[in-house]
Amino acid sequence: MHAEHDIASPKDNINPKRPKRPKTPRQPMPEQDPRRRRYNFEEVPRGYSEEAARLEASRCLQCKNAGCIKGCPVNINIPAFIDLIAKGHFAEAADKLKEQNALPAVCGRVCPQESQCEAGCILGKKGDPVAIGRLERFAADYARNHGHEPPVCTAAPTGKKVAVVGAGPAGITVAGDMVRWGHEVVMFEALHLAGGVLMYGIPQFRLPKEIVQYEINTLKKSGVKIRTDMAIGMTQTVDQLLESGFDAVFVGTGAGLPSFLNIPGENAIGVFSANEFLTRVNLMKAYDFPRYATAPIRPRRAITVGGGNVAMDSARTALRLGAESVIVYRRSLEEMPARAEEVHHAQEEGVEFHLLTAPKRIVTDDRNRVTGMECLRMKLGEPDASGRRRPMPMENSELVIQADTIIVAVGNQPNPLVPRTSSGIEVGIRGTIVADAETMATTKPGVFAGGDIVSGAATVISAMGQGKQAARAMHRYLVGDEPPCV
Amino acid sequence: MSQINLTIDGKSVAVEPGATVLEAARRAGVAVPTICDHKDLSPYGACRMCIVEIEGVRGFPTSCTTPAAEGMQVRTASPELESLRKRTMELMLSGHPNSCLVCPHREACESMRPKATKAGRSTRCGFCSNKEECDIRTMALEAGSRDLNLPTLYAAHNLERGDPFMDRDYNLCILCARCWRICEKIHGKPAISIINRGKDARVGTAFHKSHVHSGCTFCGSCIDICPTGTLTDRFARWYGKPDAKTPSACLLCPEGCALIAQTHSGKLVAATMTAFQSEASLCALGRFGMAQIVNASTRLLRPAIRENDEAFTVDWDTALDSAANGLKQHAGRVGILISAATTREERHLYARLAAGLNGRFAVVPTLPVDPLPAGQGTPLPEWLADIQSGKITALILGGDFLERELARSLDFLLVIDGLPVRVQDQADVVLPAALLAESAGTLRTAAGQIRSLARISRAPGQAKSEWEILRDIGQKLDIAEMHFDTLQDVTAAITDDAPPASFPGRPRQDVFSLPATYRGHLLADIIPALSAFGLPTTYDPSQEVQPTEGFELLEIRELVPNMHLLRIHAPQVAAHAKPGQFVILMARETSERAPFTLADWDAATGSITLIIEEVGRSSRELISLSQGARLAHVSGPLGQAFPVERKGTVVLGGGCYGIGAILPLARALKEAGNRVISVIEGSSAYLLYWEDKIRAVSDELRIATKDGTRGTYGGVQEVFQEIREREEDQGAAINMIVAVGCTFMMRMVSELTKPWDVSTFVALNPIMVDGTGMCGACRVSIHDETKFACIDGPFFDAHGVDWDELACRRGAYAREEVEALPQTVDLNTLMFPETAKQGCGCGG
Incomplete structure (x- = not known):
């Protein structure tokens, strides 16, 4: 049996405060026994205990030139949040994550850390990298379970109205940023529940749906209006959204057409x-x-x-x-x-x-x-x-x-509903929407796009990264200035 | 006594005195058609199909009621008799939906759709759950004639679905009176009888009471003897004709009634009486309950063990090892608590196990609800107190008898059951058992008789017969007394089992004294309909969430039988809808995403109109809503709009829900400058609707009925043929054809127009899940290329459709669709809404 308190202990760690050569091994993730889990839909990894999280966090070398940040599509200040965990400031660690990542509890579970942040970890050169994903999950879960909500930057209302098409990872990111920056945000979802691939695709045993709905609720509380049962491209077109008073539109409709x-x-x-x-x-x-x-x-x-x-x-x-x-x-x-x-x-x-x-x-x-x-x-x-x-x-x-x-x-191809029904949005050979690599702006003024509809089928975090880029560019487009806060 | 000699159609025959002419004819090997006659009922003479001519007797006496007399000369066939019988059958069928019997496309349709559609109202054989077993259908088909000259009268009685277990549709009733005659025969005082007079005559309870309060015992004999689809078993009806009927017995109470187990594809679907006799009657639970218990969705499927407070499923051998090890450690301190609803063999093996472990053993009797408050007072053995004192440290639990508190005091708990128990998560080992008809054995009735139980239903998952489980545990424990090779060996070893105490209630006479539990489980939790008889349940319907947000239902009414009009407030759809598009509806959060074609919309008021035919769970949930209620979700418009262009002469065909669907097409095509000829098709004249609406937006409206009661006799294809001939005579042409309706209708149109070289479009209706292109469930092959009907359709070139594939894919979930149908008594809004207006039933 995998006991839940199975903590690897540091070997002859003489000076735990400032370890020059950390000896603490990478902390294992407690997991549900495979004999049990193959018949249930409960989550497989159980998450770190506070003790294991602090121990794992203590392994971080706090590099000045942090390779992990470079590997992160949303540029989370990884050493900073890990340092907060090491010091036991778990809620603050979650706040730090939230600055750059709208969905840390999700990313901590489904990101391919081994090819992103953890691939850039210097410890990985000789041994095991810091378990950044597990720590991210730990901090996010801690905040959620303790009812802790991050401080919201309260920008003055801009009077601008933004439509976010598709309530998946990209759309959630854009909506979260734009509402914080003072815009009125309406998010449209074709299905009856918001969340996109996080709801319909990734199974419960990898990403509990309660976590997704918690994040959606957080978004609602911050002022985002969510309209389900609205298939943009069918119920209304992007052109009609612009005509009906939206100042900018973000298209994040994903790669939802199965091959x-x-x-x-x-x-x-x-x-x-x-x-x-x-x-x-x-x-x-x-x-x-x-x-x-x-x-x-x-x-x-x-x-x-x-x-x-x-x-x-x-x-x-x-x-x-x-x-x-x-x-x-x-x-x-x-x-x-x-x-x-x-x-x-x-x-x-x-x-x-x-x-x-x-x-x-x-x-x-x-x-x-x-x-x-x-x-x-x-x-x-x-x-x-x-x-x-x-x-x-x-x-x-x-x-x-x-x-x-x-x-x-x-694999999946991009969903054709928006490209098919909008004027002036250039589409690539494989049906993806053409967008500027930096600003995610499409060929249609005021329309931005990101996520799998642009990159083809990729990851949750890369969609969120593009959402981040798009949000900043949209803010500049709407008010001609940089966002008031991160 | 001497025999009576008479002649039937020239054949001499001798019968006992008192025999009827009909019996004599059968003895002589002469077939006489009958409907109301039944071997278990006394002659009645209601249907008049069995009339004969008897020399010297005036008129045409019914042979079933005429006693045979010495020297009688009987003729069963003559031109007059044939003509009278035909007229009698026509009269009977004029009051019974018959369009399939006379439809010119019956053979083709039934070869493509052998199974009946799960319709709410059976407006034809193809919509009737009794299709495969119907006596009048058989008789009419044998008569061979499609020629019925009397008008079809559909009585439009309300569907009666508000009682437990039975669905009643008196629109199919031919008043043969078998139902109330068998009720009278079995119960003495029938709960039902013919009420009203003349053309209003029908079968019913006194004062339109619910059957629950009418004295009905829910023995089901009326269902089993009904020759039509009027009375049906709600659970079993759509599974189809049982493929096996096996004599067995009921284990649910100590009465141990003999019964006939009916199975379909290896699963129990119903239990019926062994004979239509008072002594053989069954209670509601025996007749209807057993099938629902074995098919319960909560059944235990796999053996499981618990280690370090974590439970997981394992293979049988590991589980049995864990069970045996646990018991061995506690030998001398083991208790065994099982239900009386077990076989003799199972109890015998439990007793030997108790002896082998030097433990305590008790059988908990099955009791009715009456003396017991909910879940309380089950007579448990006194030695259970020894658990708290530590004298008993391990327990084998064969039912839901243990409170959580007591289970906490145990060191080892082994559960052997087929359904989850309250202390499931406290069990160290859980072994899934086969239940009831899933395992063989014998039982002893309270009257002392021994009856055999047949194993005729496949146990779910890895569940095993309890006797095998016990034998295997015995072997693992090296208890020599438990070594048996076969079940017969166990049976033979039982020498002195006393009959159980008789059941303290009369469940066969009184629905309010049914057993409240099965193996300690509240029966009304497994079979929700039982709560109508006052059985306790933990289910609280007020906890069901009714959507308060969502889309308001502005109007709902049944336009024609089984076809409902729903007008819904959905401004976002109404504002953007185009002809040919559809919406996805979810009545509740638990519903499927079900697609429906938009029949009309009004952007100004923000409302959309749909025509919904009740053919399964989703449509039933929708039509069960009342005006003012809210639908959880309305999504759309979806699908490609129909390409409305000026083509010239366009012929539209709509059948069933498709009549509604062609309205917006006709309107748009006419506005675009086309000459629009609309053709609407119904099985019978009384199923046509929206004639005026469609006529108003068409240049010409034509009608077809499958029984010839209006317009052209046949389907839209016959009218299309007529129109084409007429147009050609006038040197004109048809430029485009569009057909919307059932798959059969669209396929027929496609085959007809293929050689015409006229572009023909059909609206395909495959199974969908999301409706936005995401899942591909709706894929169809068009000219050998895969398309998604939701985003590439619904309209496609009819001549490119792979119809066989479409039909196949549409039927992929036939069994699940039957399982999904509601069994609860939750449709009171549907039934008896007009009871108050129907008067007292005395006909005055």
């Missing part, structure tokens, strides 16, 4: 996009069927195609719905885009990995229901444009993997 494999049998019963599979469970709460009316998927043996975080989420959700769960990925473990931690969790819980295996055709019965998937074995060739070794099919290597459910998690 499929384009192989035979893909429209058979039992083939789902990861979005559909996860939406039914997360947003529509089909696990509580029949109290909730949306029909649940009841997989007995599920294949998830793909190697990203969404694939891991889908495979682990299938497992929790009672299925034997298999991942089919055409490259090897090394090339997998999913976070190492997610892959590790999936393996721990018993997800089977079929690597170097590519789907060829979906096998169905006479009622067009899935019975399996024919695959090809692959080998790795020369690196391709992405720098990853290109998978090549091996001849006569066909095999059929039995399954009654197939979840396609091979």
Whole structure:
């Protein structure tokens, strides 16, 4: 069993106040036992205790030229917040985070820290980097659980009105900043609940929905009006928003159009996009069927195609719905885009990995229901444009993997509703909105964009980073000046 | 006594004195059509289908009521009889929705849609849950004629869905009187009878009382004997005709009644009497409850153990090891507390386990609610006090009998049950048990009889038969007395089990003395409808959140049977709606996101109008709302607007909800300068609506009915054919065709117009989840390319649609859609709203 108070102790740490060469090992994250968690939707990592958090924070060297900040898409002053944790000022640490990051409790859970802040940590050169993500989560959770709210900078009302289209990570960031800076903000959401991918996509066991709704409520309390059930592009267009009195519009509608494999049998019963599979469970709460009316998927043996975080989420959700769960990925473990931690969790819980295996055709019965998937074995060739070794099919290597459910998690394209219905917004080849790299301004005056609708399917934090940039630029656009506070 | 000899259609036959002519005919192997006749009922002569000619007897006597007499010369077939029977059948069917029987497309439609649609009102066979078992449908199909000459009268009685367990739709009733005759036969004093006179005659309770207070015992015999879809079992009705019927018995109280278990696809869906006799009657719980218990969504699925205060699921072997280890450590201090609702074999094994562990053993009897206040006073054994004193340190719990406080004093708790108990999170080991019809065995009734229980329903998840669980624990504990290979060996080992005490109530005669619990679980928690009989429940309906924000329902009414008009305040939709678009509605926060086509809107008042047909849970939730109520969510307009251009002559076809959907199309296309011919289709004349509205925005309005009661006999496709011929005669052409309706109708139109080379559009209706392009649930193949109906549609080129794929995908959740239907008694707003106006029922 993983005991919750499992704290690694510093070895011969002679001078704990100013450790020159810290000996405290990276504090492990207490986790729910895999035997238990593979059948429940509760969060897997339990979070640091105060003691473990302070110990972990004490490892930080407080570098002057902090590599971690450079790795952070929203430039959090990481050494500063960690120092506050080390000193036991947990709420203040959360305030420090909030200066740059609207959603620290979310980012502390879902950011790929190993390739961002923690990749820049000097300790990582010789050993384990400081667990920045876990500390971020700790501080944010502490503040939430203690009802602590960050001091709000109270800028005078500017009289300007801003529309935020899409209530996902990018939109939440923009709305949070703009309302603080004195603008009237209305956020539009197409679905019946705000939160975007944080609500419909990322599962409960990785990001509890209560946390997302807490953040949404915080936004509401700060004055942001949230209008759900409003699909901009359909209910109203961006052009109409501008005509109806909004001075600027931010488009953060995400990459919500699932890609499929384009192989035979893909429209058979039992083939789902990861979005559909996860939406039914997360947003529509089909696990509580029949109290909730949306029909649940009841997989007995599920294949998830793909190697990203969404694939891991889908495979682990299938497992929790009672299925034997298999991942089919055409490259090897090394090339997998999913976070190492997610892959590790999936393996721990018993997800089977079929690597170097590519789907060829979906096998169905006479009622067009899935019975399996024919695959090809692959080998790795020369690196391709992405720098990853290109998978090549091996001849006569066909095999059929039995399954009654197939979840396609091979990425998403930008949602076409806004690009399709707005005038003057330039769209790139793959359907993304073209935006200035610095200001996130689109080709239409007064319209800014950020997140997956601009970058294609990426991460929560990069969407938030673009939201930050866009907010500053929008403020300048509206009042011709820098924001009154961070 | 000597036999009576008579001749039927020239065949000599001998029968016992007292036999009827009908019986004699059957003896002679001559088939005579009947409806009201039933082998378990005395002759009644209501339907008059069984008329015969008897030499020397005037007129056409009913053979079911005429005693056979010596030397009778009987003819069962003659031109006069045929003509009279046909007229009788026509009369019967004029009062029973019959459009499917006469529809020219019946065969094609039923081959594509073999299962009935889960409609609120059965306005045709295709909407009737009794379709596969209907006697009059069978009779009409055997008669073979599609030629019915009498007008169809739809009585428009309210649906009666406010009682537990049964749905009643007297619009289907043919007054054969089987229901009240069987009620009288079984209960002596029938709860129902024919009320009113003449064309207002119908079956009902005295003074329109709810069945709960009418003396009805909910034995279900009326449902089981009804030859039509009038009376149905709410839980079982949409699963389809049972594929197996197995004799078994009821374990829910010590009466231990024999019954017939009905299963569908390996799952119990209902239990019925073994015979239509008073002695064989069942109580409401036996008849309806068992299926709902075994199919409960809260069933325990996997074995689980607790270590370091953390519970997790494990495989059976690990769980059994944990169970055995825990018990071994506490040998001599173990208590076993189980329910009387167990088999003899299970109790026998528990007793041997108790002996092997040198522990205490008690069986908690099943009691009615009456003497017991909610959840209190279950007679538990006195030795439970030993838990507090530490004399008992471990407990095997076979039901929800233990308070949390007492469980805290235990060192080891093993739960063996099929449903979650209050002390679930305090258990060290939880073993999921098969319940009731999921496991075999025998029971002894209070009267001392031994009855067999059949294993006919598949246990959920990894749940196992309790006797196997016990045997395995016994083996792990090396208790030699518990070594059995088969269940039969256990049965054989039982030598001296005393019959249980009789049940202190008369549940078969009185719905207010049903057992309150099953294995200690409050039955009304598992089967909410039981609370109508005063059974205690922890469920508090006032805790359900009613949306106070949201979208106000300005108007709701049933336009024609099963087709409801809803006008909703949704200014953001009304301001931007265009013809052909749809909205997503959620009646409550727990609802599905269900798409509905916009039938009309008014930007000035901010209202939208929808035509909603009740065909499942979502539509039912919506039409159950009252004026002034609020819908949790209205999202839209969604989908691509129909490309309204000037094409020339445009022919629109609308069927069912599609009649409403073509109104905005007709209006816009006419405004754009087209010549608009609108065709509306209904199964029967009484199902047509909005004729005037559509006529006002069309150059011509044509009507088609599937039973020929109005306009062209057939569907829109027949009218399209007529219009095309007429236009060609005049040297004109059709430039565009649009069809909106059920998948079958749109497919028929597509097949018709494919060779015409006229662009044809259909509005596709696949299953959707979000409706904004995010999930791809609604993908359809158009010219071999995958499209999302929500953002690329709903309108597509009909000739490119993969119709088989669409039909398949639409049926993907058939079983879940049935499971999602509400079983509670929560629809009082729907039923009896006009009771007060109906008078006393005496016909005066």
